[in-house]
Amino acid sequence: MFASRCAGITFALACLAGFAATLPALYARPRLAVAVEMQVALPRFVQVLMAAGDRYLAANLAGFRALVASTENMGPENYRIQGIVQSDAAWLNPAHEDNYYIASAILPWNGEVAAAQNVLRAATAARPFDWQPPFYLGFNALHFEKRPAEGAQWLRVAAAHSSDEMTTIQLQQMAASWVATGEDLEFAIRMHRAMARDTQHKAFAAFLEKRAERLENLLVLERAVERYRQRQGSVPQSPQQLLAAGILPALPRDPFGGTYVIDANGRSQAIEPGTPAGRAAATK
Numbered sequence: 001m002f003a004s005r006c007a008g009i010t011f012a013l014a015c016l017a018g019f020a021a022t023l024p025a026l027y028a029r030p031r032l033a034v035a036v037e038m039q040v041a042l043p044r045f046v047q048v049l050m051a052a053g054d055r056y057l058a059a060n061l062a063g064f065r066a067l068v069a070s071t072e073n074m075g076p077e078n079y080r081i082q083g084i085v086q087s088d089a090a091w092l093n094p095a096h097e098d099n100y101y102i103a104s105a106i107l108p109w110n111g112e113v114a115a116a117q118n119v120l121r122a123a124t125a126a127r128p129f130d131w132q133p134p135f136y137l138g139f140n141a142l143h144f145e146k147r148p149a150e151g152a153q154w155l156r157v158a159a160a161h162s163s164d165e166m167t168t169i170q171l172q173q174m175a176a177s178w179v180a181t182g183e184d185l186e187f188a189i190r191m192h193r194a195m196a197r198d199t200q201h202k203a204f205a206a207f208l209e210k211r212a213e214r215l216e217n218l219l220v221l222e223r224a225v226e227r228y229r230q231r232q233g234s235v236p237q238s239p240q241q242l243l244a245a246g247i248l249p250a251l252p253r254d255p256f257g258g259t260y261v262i263d264a265n266g267r268s269q270a271i272e273p274g275t276p277a278g279r280a281a282a283t284k
Helices: 002-028 044-050 055-068 076-092 097-106 113-126 132-143 148-161 165-179 185-198 202-232 239-244 276-282
Strands: 259-262 268-271
Touching (some): 076 097, 097 132, 113 148, 148 185, 165 202, 202 239
Antiparallel strands (some): 259 268
């Protein structure tokens, strides 16, 4: 027994001596300056195998890779790999909180919007108690993908996921604001009316109904502008021209007390009362 222990110690000391002898040569070798954390995306089954068959551990390891990545040294290809790694983590454990936080904070801002949305959709489905994943989904749809109507839909999902009454109202208000910036006014009107039906707050429901009425007025004006364009071959400079041309029987009244105008491109807009633009429009 004693002899075998001595042999083991001798072998360990020999290995240590060999390592010490090669250490200077290892340090002398050139090393890459770029971040090595995101150079390779392993297949999912390999990640699970390396985690001893535990998919949640594999997801944690993938999330840790994304967390420690040195982003200041990463290029487009590294961010592409990070998008794959975080998508894999979302597949392994869609409820992983750190993974969706990192994805929303880094990926879309570096060209990997699709990967970020993939992670956030998985988190939204797996975390019905958490309003933040659908909120980030909506923000990315609005800001990066330029789809405000889709962004508003995700905000409504976020509002449904929230357990805080004030947060729910704020998300619904934000959704109403976003959907109004879209190109499809008919969809925006339907969205406002649906939100007014869903909310339990009468004052907020009345506000949404007024917003729907304003959008309906803008839709009436836009259709009248198009008829004017077809008749006259030009764009009217004001809603009063639509009235003078007999296209509108009367000018719509804004439920918020604002003033409707037509811009140089023929788009109808509502100017809020009390603002300098609103006061100038009211005097015309």
